[in-house]
Amino acid sequence: MRLDHLFAERSRTLSFEFFPPKTDRAWSTLEDTVEALAQLGPDFVSVTYGAGGGTRAKTREVIEHIQGKTGITAMAHVTCVNATRADLKALLDEYAAAGISNLLALRGDPPKGETRFTPTDGGCAYAKDLIDLIRADGRFATLCAAFPEKHPDALSRDADWQNLGNKFSAGACGAITQCFFSVADYQALRARMPNARIIPGILPITDFHALVRFCDRCGASVPAAVRAALEPLAHDKIAVRQAGIAWTVAFCRDLLAAGAPGLHLYCLNRSTATAEVVTALRLAGCL
Ligand SMILES: Cc1cc2nc3c(=O)[nH]c(=O)nc-3n(C[C@H](O)[C@H](O)[C@H](O)COP(=O)(O)OP(=O)(O)OC[C@H]3O[C@@H](n4cnc5c(N)ncnc54)[C@H](O)[C@@H]3O)c2cc1C
Numbered sequence: 001m002r003l004d005h006l007f008a009e010r011s012r013t014l015s016f017e018f019f020p021p022k023t024d025r026a027w028s029t030l031e032d033t034v035e036a037l038a039q040l041g042p043d044f045v046s047v048t049y050g051a052g053g054g055t056r057a058k059t060r061e062v063i064e065h066i067q068g069k070t071g072i073t074a075m076a077h078v079t080c081v082n083a084t085r086a087d088l089k090a091l092l093d094e095y096a097a098a099g100i101s102n103l104l105a106l107r108g109d110p111p112k113g114e115t116r117f118t119p120t121d122g123g124c125a126y127a128k129d130l131i132d133l134i135r136a137d138g139r140f141a142t143l144c145a146a147f148p149e150k151h152p153d154a155l156s157r158d159a160d161w162q163n164l165g166n167k168f169s170a171g172a173c174g175a176i177t178q179c180f181f182s183v184a185d186y187q188a189l190r191a192r193m194p195n196a197r198i199i200p201g202i203l204p205i206t207d208f209h210a211l212v213r214f215c216d217r218c219g220a221s222v223p224a225a226v227r228a229a230l231e232p233l234a235h236d237k238i239a240v241r242q243a244g245i246a247w248t249v250a251f252c253r254d255l256l257a258a259g260a261p262g263l264h265l266y267c268l269n270r271s272t273a274t275a276e277v278v279t280a281l282r283l284a285g286c287l
Helices: 003-009 024-038 056-070 085-097 127-137 157-169 183-192 208-218 224-233 237-257 272-283
Strands: 013-018 044-047 074-079 102-106 141-146 174-179 198-202 262-266
Touching (some): 003 141, 003 174, 013 024, 024 056, 024 272, 044 056, 056 074, 074 085, 074 127, 085 127, 127 141, 127 157, 141 157, 157 174, 157 183, 174 208, 183 237, 198 237, 208 224, 208 237, 224 237, 237 262, 262 272
Parallel strands (some): 013 262, 044 074, 074 102, 102 141, 141 174, 198 262
């Protein structure tokens, strides 16, 4: 189902994000994860797209697997990295032939070893250019990325949110946020564009050091309150996991109470923490 149609029907959605596995063992873990999380009845799932050539074809393979095994609506991530417009159009043909009708249009991060994003000659410089290209194609519903804290390269939050507004004006029917940990940041973004469908991206917290590494990689900050709650427990795997999941559940509850149109969980190809968070929210009547 196209997500623009789904969004018209449902005021709230639950979705999960996977990444293409690199080894046979990781494939089998992902298959088990998909099977387990399908039981939670997500409205859709998404699959990331690698910065290099290696795992790119696997985005489509993972989606074909998910759609074939579970019938769940799936969205493919697409980036502008190392791609001309002709390459991107060929990718759209490939995705359409695979029955994919939803795309998360992203600029992408610089490939490994590079610090700055350099547009490819004849390619797209920003996600908005990619959204324009996809809209001209006409076969896909398109979502984009949003940054409640601001994108790390942006000169200001204002400039970054202006860019987000431009991506909606170009045809995005929704946005998924980078992971973040402040309800106030989300409320500020929603206040800026109250009619835009901005779905919080949630990282279930299970390990303090893993949380810090994940946030470093994506340019998100770990607020002092989260550090204060979890760092003292970092040495105790069970205690930090318990506190992290409890913190995540409370954060999701507050976001939903603040009007979030659903949740998108970064499940990191594992099912347990995501299932615990969703189950706790359902038991509390929040989801
Ligand atoms: C939910 C989610 C999923 C992701 N999945 C992937 C993935 O699968 N693969 C992957 O490689 N990366 C992924 N990323 C990371 C993403 O590619 C990076 O965060 C990237 O640095 C920014 O992408 P964007 O689409 O937001 O870029 P853009 O919207 O193009 O913005 C990039 C920067 O340029 C600025 N900007 C935009 N337009 C202009 C302009 N006209 N003039 C000047 N500045 C401008 C913006 O403010 C921002 O600072 C994901 C991010 C999120 C939030």
